[in-house]
Amino acid sequence: MMRDINIFKLILFIVTALVFSFIIILALNMQGVVVSVTSIFIIAIGSILLASVMYFINFLIDRKFLKKINDTIDRISKGSLTAETIDIEGAAAISIKKSLDNFINFLGETLKKIEFSVLDINGNANTLAMFSENISQRIEEERDNIAKITESMSELSSIADSIKEYASAAKELSKVNREKIIQSTESIKNLIQSMNEISTASTAINEVANFIADVADETNLLALNASIEASRAGAEGAGFSIVASEIRNLAENSSSAIKKITDTVERLIKSVTKGVNFSNEAQTALNDIIEGIKDTASKIEEIDSKITTQTDVTKSIHDEIEDVNTLVIQNSELLIEMLGSIQNLSQQSDILKQIAAQFEKEQSEDISSHIYGVNDPSKSDAPKEELSSPDLSNITDITLK
Template sequence: MTLKETTPVLLKPSSVSLKLKLPVLMVALTVAFVVTVSLLIYTMAERSIHEKVASAKVSKAHAGAQALRFSIDAAQRDVSNLAALPTTFRAINNFERVIGMIEVDDKIGFLKTHYIVENPNTEEERAALVDPGDGSYYSQSHVTYHPTFVQTAELSGYSDIYLITPAGLVAYSVHKKGDFAENINDSVLADTALSRVAQAALAAEPGSVVVEDFSAYGPSGAVDAFLASPILNKRGDPVGVIAVRIGTDFVQSALNANLADDGYENIFLVDPDGRTKSPGMIADAFSLLSVLPNAPHIAAARAGEAGNFTATVTALGTPATAVVVPLDLNGFDWSVVMETDSAQAFAVIHRIRWMVLSLIGASIVVSIGVSWAAANRVTRPIHQLRDATNALAQEDYDIAISGLSRGDEFGDLARSLDTFRDKLKSADEAAEREEEAKRETDFVVDEMSRALAQLQDGNLVSEIEHPFSKDYETLRENYNHSLQNLRNSLREVVEASQHVDRFSQEQRAAANEMAERTESQGSTLEKTATAMQDLSQRLRETAEKATEVDSTMRGTRREAEQSNEVVRSAVAAMDQIQQASSEIAKFINMIDDIAFQTNLLALNAGVEAARAGEAGAGFAVVASEVRNLARRASEAAGEIKTLTSASEEHVANGVSMVDKAGNALTSIIAQVSSVGDLVSEIAGGVQHQSQGLEDINTAMRELDAVTQQNTAMAEEASASSQLLQSEARTLSSVTGRFQIDPPMSTDAPASWDDGSDTPAASHEAAG
């Protein structure tokens, strides 16, 4: 880029058209006058309005601050006076005394039941209940003092009035909220503003007022402040505390007294922490007790500095003006902040500004209109000639040239321009004829180049459809005939390659199938040979086992024969035992007879001894003992006889069982002999079968070898078919490079190599 190109071109008067020069000069003079006068008027009006608006806002802010200061001071004086009234003193004493006189164990529950739970009024109207009708001393005192406190709260705008005993019990409240009959040290009121202000008032100086700033108070569900003062007896000792609860509406009514609810003025209180202590006049501008953004006027309010801010923003981020007025109140550290929407506060200035701008705009429009009308009569012929010249430059020879009949310089110029247009028109027509001939030649060359390029890519259907001029038409027809002859010859080659491919594919499929079947047959023969070999091995093992069983059966038969001899010996021994038992029975009968005879002799000896008197007393004793001995011998002989009889029965049973065992062993020996003969025959048959299976196994191995040779020959035939098909595909691939048929649709490929719809691809998909 050169220096000349980068240097900005200054607008010179000679480069500006005459059509612009005349109106611009007139507009510049008119606009300069109108703008100067309008700006002077607007500046003076804006300064005056700013001063008046600022003064009005400051006056409203100070008036709100003064009203709030008066309300707070009045409330503190009111609380101090209430604490000094004898009525308040009697009320706190009576309520504390009659609570102790309630004749139930749960005195607090009694008060809550009658004044809260069973109160027929809504929560906001519980103060309307004067006497619940329970007949208690507390209710009698309530009837006496309640109307006075209700009237005081309504006249002063208090949210509630409390009487609190030195022990911390809330003995009375006007509205009977959740804090009624609660102790300030218990969980409900502990660490609340009411608890703190009551405890501070009990320790405060006589006549002083203790305050608690606005904070969230749970029993009321709102943001409240508290004022409290001690109630003293004649000796100056505290007998309780009177406390009042004031809501945010108490301070807001004082702040809003001099403001109109027009939606663009907002006044509220801010503490040194930057938190809002009262609601604003504009809804949703901020949340109560929330920390405001650190705008300039909020920073001044936190520092307790007065100020007037003309350019700041509200908590919502809108431009505003603000006035800050610090308050000097006992126990409260607040600053009054008044915000005014800038757009609304200076709406008059905006209206004047638009009026001035409208006046300037109207003056410019009128000046332009007049200047244009005056200059148009001079510049119109010049512009008409300029338009005609531009049209000729753009080869528009049909434009009408005006001013040909004029007798001045504009007429001479118009007639010269008309002659020049005719000459340009003739020259352009000659050039157009030459261009047409060149386009025809270029068209023939382009079509032939395109057709030859497609022929080079193998496209044999790229005939030239568009007719040439009569000088070149013979060339197009010769090219199309040559292309058709080449296409017919190549189609015959393609068909031959397709037949070769199809036949080789069929041969390959048959060879593959034969190879697979032969391979399957070989596998089956191999499995059969393996199975026959396993069967032969198992038969051989079975023959061996049968031989072992035959040998075992022979040994078993010999042992059974030996056992039969043992049984016969046992039967003979049992017979001898039975004969011995019979002999023993005879001896036992003999002993029984001897005992009977001995008993008779002893009886006779006792009779004789009795006859002998004292001389036979000793003999009588001996006879008695002999009798006893004979009796025991007889009893023992009887028992032995019984046992001998049972033994004979058991021996007889044993003889019978041994006879049966001998018979069973004889039968077993006969059966074992039969089984042994059968096992011998089976062993011989198994050995004969094993030899037959060995012959079959040898034949199967020979058949498996022949099958493996057939499989190898089938695989060689399949490989030869595959090579033949590969050669056919190579031939199809070569012929597939040429397109000999037109595509079926616009989406078909221009060449066989572009897709899978070729004969080679079709055969491959079929294979």
């Protein structure tokens, strides 16, 4: 593109020179001066040579001027606002100088805004870092609390499982005891029935004994009468008297034995009666125990049901606490990553702040003086030392990150 412009400028210079030569020849003819062909050729060749020399001089000036402008812009793009001085000549150069002044002023204002933004970013980053550290500490405390709660819930779940096992064992034991008590009740019923039968038999024996006692009394009475009759008979009734005496003794012994039997039977009846009463009381107590066992079994079943529900709820809470703990760990990791990002942002902000400060330092040394040499022409040929700064591509990479 630049080459085409230079060729166009060369052609324009030559055409201008030829037109200027034609005007000179025409003016001479109008004044009556005869111009030969050789003179016309010499004038044309001279005009072309003059146009070529003028173009070459203009090309060198433009090239030198544009090279300095290009070097200046390149150094500005690399972060340095120092450059060789450029003499200002011509309307185009003045226009370029004005455009560069506007660009540098705009760049300075932009750098000030960047510096203020960097300060705000640093302040916000520090605040976010402080908040993140506080939140991280609180999350660590919450993690400790959740760990303690989880441990307590595990112990509670273990205790609930143990209680459930004990309740199941108590329920089973209550069932076994209930069956044994029912069996004991049946045995007591059978015992009462046997005692009642013994009492009935004892009553029958007592009746028989009373009957035998009555017979013995009558026999004793008859023996007494026989003895009396034998004594009346004298010697002839002596044998009969002896028999009557023996019968009387036998009747008395029978009466004595019957009396002992009767006494024994009466004591047996009393004992059986007491046993029956005690058995009835025991049966009543066993019935009460059975009712108590039924009530206890019902309550044990209710406790077992509630413990089962509590165990399920405890396990559910434990699972939810585990989920919360997992979320807390994830949030803690995210906060750590965010804190690292904030620190990275703070470092990048410091880099941008240094870059902006460097640009401002360069601008404060009167940029126009360094670029165009307006204030101190003596320094126009001495290029200043270029400050070290990162390339704008690096700045762009940091900003994008």
